[in-house]
Structures are given as structure tokens and as C-alpha cells.
Amino acid sequence: MGRSPCCEKEHTNKGAWTKEEDERLVNYIKLHGEGCWRSLPKAAGLLRCGKSCRLRWINYLRPDLKRGNFTEEEDELIISLHSLLGNKWSLIAARLPGRTDNEIKNYWNTHIKRKLYSRGIDPQTHRTINASSATATATTTTVPSSANVADPLKLTTITNKNMKNDSSTNIIISNNNDNNITNNISFQLVKIGNDTVHEDSNSSSGVTIEEASPHHHQQLNLELSIGLPSHQYQNQLASSSSVKLKHEQQEEPPRINLYQQWCGNVSQGACVCYGLGFQTNQACCCRAMATAAATTVTKAANEDDIFRFYRPMNV
DNA sequence: AAAGGCACCAACCGCACGTGC
DNA sequence: TGCACGTGCGGTTGGTGCCTT
Incomplete structure (x- = not known):
């Protein structure tokens, strides 16, 4: 027996959301909060698939969304992040408060790609086209x-x-x-x-x-x-490697272990959001984030673990 | 004014992963 | 350990509006 479908397709609406559907969804989430998307449509009286509800809320109805055009600073930040992360839209979005992964992905495909091409840069490799x-x-x-x-x-x-x-x-x-x-x-x-x-x-x-x-x-x-360090040398990495930003040498920010920075807690799996500089679960609700943050406090006391933790830009 | 092309973006789809039983 | 489920992600599609011819 295969996986059951996420919804009964013949009894669900598709396509653009109506104002009434939006209101129902918003009212329901205001009352009961997010989560349990599978059962939400029925509970909220919506003839929609749970995934569709989730997407509508995350990409359009969420109150903390920033509407309007992208600024030049956001453009450059997206380009920088894309050069580092590739098409990891959710990670990029985590760095841009109020923007969604879908929005950034669309914006990338419609605006930034063209912008980079006009600069003579390949948007995939971030190298000059003739390089x-x-x-x-x-x-x-x-x-x-x-x-x-x-x-x-x-x-x-x-x-x-x-x-x-x-x-x-x-x-x-x-x-x-x-x-x-x-x-x-x-x-x-x-x-x-x-x-x-x-x-x-x-x-x-x-x-x-x-x-x-x-x-x-x-x-x-x-x-x-x-690349994430292997288990083999994670301890060595923590004790012997140290990195530092030149321009911040005078002002000592909190420090963390690099392995923790990138992986959160080993047993919990990697949380890259944490590694990208989010100290809270503002961008990620995984437990690795919380665990990593908690671990950092104790780890930071060890001066050998000289891996700095930087606040994300524009946050 | 109508038709066709194009850009934009909301929404969908399939897949992967984590979790609980 | 394996399976089902819930959720999230990235790629793709389709509808809509604007612009050009």
C-alpha cells in the first residue's frame, strides 16, 4: 500500500484563493495557531488541501510579511547569499525578514538573473560568463x-x-x-x-x-x-581550529564552536539556520537550533573554541 | 481595438526528511 | 526496523495583466 494522498483531490478547490477562503484561514489560525495542516482545512471549513493552506498562509497571509518591491540592499544580499548557498531559497529567505522563499525564488528568476546577465555574470556559477x-x-x-x-x-x-x-x-x-x-x-x-x-x-x-x-x-x-566536518574529526576541529574576522578583532562578540555553529547538535542533525547566525528560532523552528543555542552558552566559556558567532545582517 | 508575446507571481506537484508508532 | 504520516523544500505550471504590433 502506498502513501495516502495528502487530501481528497476530488473534493478540494484548486487555483486562486477567494477572499472568503483567506478570511476563514486567517481566523482559524488566529484562534488555533499554525500546525496540523492536514486537519486544518476540515476544521476551518475549507475545501482545500492542507498543503495549499500552509502555502497560502506562509507566502501570502502571514502578518509579518513585508510587501512591496525589493530594495537594492535586498538584491545584493540575495545575490551574495545565492553565491554561497545556491538555490536554497528557504535559507536565503531566513536572512531576509518578511520575505518568503517563494517570493525570493520568483524574484530571482524574473529579476536578478537578468540583472546578473547584464553584469556579465552567470547567475548559477556567479562567475563572469567568459571566465x-x-x-x-x-x-x-x-x-x-x-x-x-x-x-x-x-x-x-x-x-x-x-x-x-x-x-x-x-x-x-x-x-x-x-x-x-x-x-x-x-x-x-x-x-x-x-x-x-x-x-x-x-x-x-x-x-x-x-x-x-x-x-x-x-x-x-x-x-x-x-562541507560539514565528519564525526571523525569534529573534536579535533573544535579544539585546534580557530577563525577570526579581521574587522571585528577589537570588539569581541560571543564565540561558539564551529561544529556547533554549522551542525547545531550532532545528535539532532544539522541546523544550517543556526549556522547562518540565527540565535533564536526566528528563522527555524527545529530543535537543533534550541539545542545548539543552549550548548553554545556553555561551550563559549572554552577559549579554545574560538569560533565566532555573528548576528545575521539586517536582522 | 484586437491579437500575440512576454513578464510576473501565486499556486501546485513531487520528493525528501524527520518523527512517532 | 519498517511503515505511515506530517511537514518543508525546490522546481514547475498556469492564470493574469501589461506591452507591442
């Missing part, structure tokens, strides 16, 4: 984990002593003490135009990361991929 051949000559630089690595969502520029005039440089953050621990966090920098690669004499690591100006942002096309 694809250049990546074939990319070089790879392995950087010790004592290098400064920022919250990837704030990261816009990496300067690297070893970055030559190649069109592309891969940087793999690894652990000095154990060469087996590689490919933990990897970046690929693609150099575009004549932007100068700065050398940071204060950095013993050879790599610094700093918050860049919009000018830099346009000059460097950053592609970042991040």
Missing part, C-alpha cells in the same frame, strides 16, 4: 586553519599572500596539526579585472578576510563551498 575557461588554470592553495576565516555570509573578500595573478585560486582551510583534516572548508576565489590582491603583513597565516567595500565585491567573484 569559465579561466578556471581551468586555477591554482590551489592550502591555508592553515590558524588563518582568519569569517562568517561566510559576511565574507566578501579574501586576500591571500599566495594568490598570484591566476584567474582563479582555490583556498582550502585545513588543520596544521593533522593533514588528514582537509577539505573542511574550501573557497574558490576568482580574480576578475585588475583588482589588486593585497598583502597583509600582520597576518602570519598568509590569509586574511575582511569586510570589503562594494567596489571589492564587484571585483571579486567568490564561490564558496562548505
Whole structure:
């Protein structure tokens, strides 16, 4: 026996929602709250599928939705987040309060793609359209984990002593003490135009990361991929790797363990929302978030766990 | 004024994942 | 351990309105 359908299709309305249906749904949720979408339609007197109700509420009726056009700042934030996360619309939406994943997805497909094409950037790879051949000559630089690595969502520029005039440089953050621990966090920098690669004499690591100006942002096309650390070296990672944002060195924000940051609680599974900087369940209601947040408080006391926790932008 | 093309976006669909039994 | 269920996600579709011819 296969899975039962989410609703009896022959007895449900489809297509655009009427004002009356909206009112019924809103009134019901005001009284009983969200959840149990399967039984909601019947309880609310709606001839709709539960999924349809959920979607209508999340994408259109929710009171905290921001209506209206996207601002230039939101545009740029979406582009940055997409370059980091790909088509993870829900994660991107979590960074833009009042916007829904569906809205952002539509906006991406209708506006931003075109905008990027007009800039000569491939919206999928975030590389210049004629740079694809250049990546074939990319070089790879392995950087010790004592290098400064920022919250990837704030990261816009990496300067690297070893970055030559190649069109592309891969940087793999690894652990000095154990060469087996590689490919933990990897970046690929693609150099575009004549932007100068700065050398940071204060950095013993050879790599610094700093918050860049919009000018830099346009000059460097950053592609970042991040893999979750394996169970094998999660403890090593917590104790030996440290990352720091240059521009925030004077002001010490709360610190967390990187593995916790990205994975929440191991036994609970990964909560990437938490890793993206949400300290509460404002963007995610999973239990991993709460657990990770609770764990962070105790973990933060350990100065070896020098992984910073940054507040999300615009939140 | 009518027809066709296009852009936009709400809504749908199938799938994946987590949870409880 | 396996199954059913509930939920969420990302890709796709279809309706609507605007613009051009």
C-alpha cells in the first residue's frame, strides 16, 4: 500500500484563493495557531488541501510579511547569499525578514538573473560568463586553519599572500596539526579585472578576510563551498581550529564552536539556520537550533573554541 | 481595438526528511 | 526496523495583466 494522498483531490478547490477562503484561514489560525495542516482545512471549513493552506498562509497571509518591491540592499544580499548557498531559497529567505522563499525564488528568476546577465555574470556559477575557461588554470592553495576565516555570509573578500595573478585560486582551510583534516572548508576565489590582491603583513597565516567595500565585491567573484566536518574529526576541529574576522578583532562578540555553529547538535542533525547566525528560532523552528543555542552558552566559556558567532545582517 | 508575446507571481506537484508508532 | 504520516523544500505550471504590433 502506498502513501495516502495528502487530501481528497476530488473534493478540494484548486487555483486562486477567494477572499472568503483567506478570511476563514486567517481566523482559524488566529484562534488555533499554525500546525496540523492536514486537519486544518476540515476544521476551518475549507475545501482545500492542507498543503495549499500552509502555502497560502506562509507566502501570502502571514502578518509579518513585508510587501512591496525589493530594495537594492535586498538584491545584493540575495545575490551574495545565492553565491554561497545556491538555490536554497528557504535559507536565503531566513536572512531576509518578511520575505518568503517563494517570493525570493520568483524574484530571482524574473529579476536578478537578468540583472546578473547584464553584469556579465552567470547567475548559477556567479562567475563572469567568459571566465569559465579561466578556471581551468586555477591554482590551489592550502591555508592553515590558524588563518582568519569569517562568517561566510559576511565574507566578501579574501586576500591571500599566495594568490598570484591566476584567474582563479582555490583556498582550502585545513588543520596544521593533522593533514588528514582537509577539505573542511574550501573557497574558490576568482580574480576578475585588475583588482589588486593585497598583502597583509600582520597576518602570519598568509590569509586574511575582511569586510570589503562594494567596489571589492564587484571585483571579486567568490564561490564558496562548505562541507560539514565528519564525526571523525569534529573534536579535533573544535579544539585546534580557530577563525577570526579581521574587522571585528577589537570588539569581541560571543564565540561558539564551529561544529556547533554549522551542525547545531550532532545528535539532532544539522541546523544550517543556526549556522547562518540565527540565535533564536526566528528563522527555524527545529530543535537543533534550541539545542545548539543552549550548548553554545556553555561551550563559549572554552577559549579554545574560538569560533565566532555573528548576528545575521539586517536582522 | 484586437491579437500575440512576454513578464510576473501565486499556486501546485513531487520528493525528501524527520518523527512517532 | 519498517511503515505511515506530517511537514518543508525546490522546481514547475498556469492564470493574469501589461506591452507591442
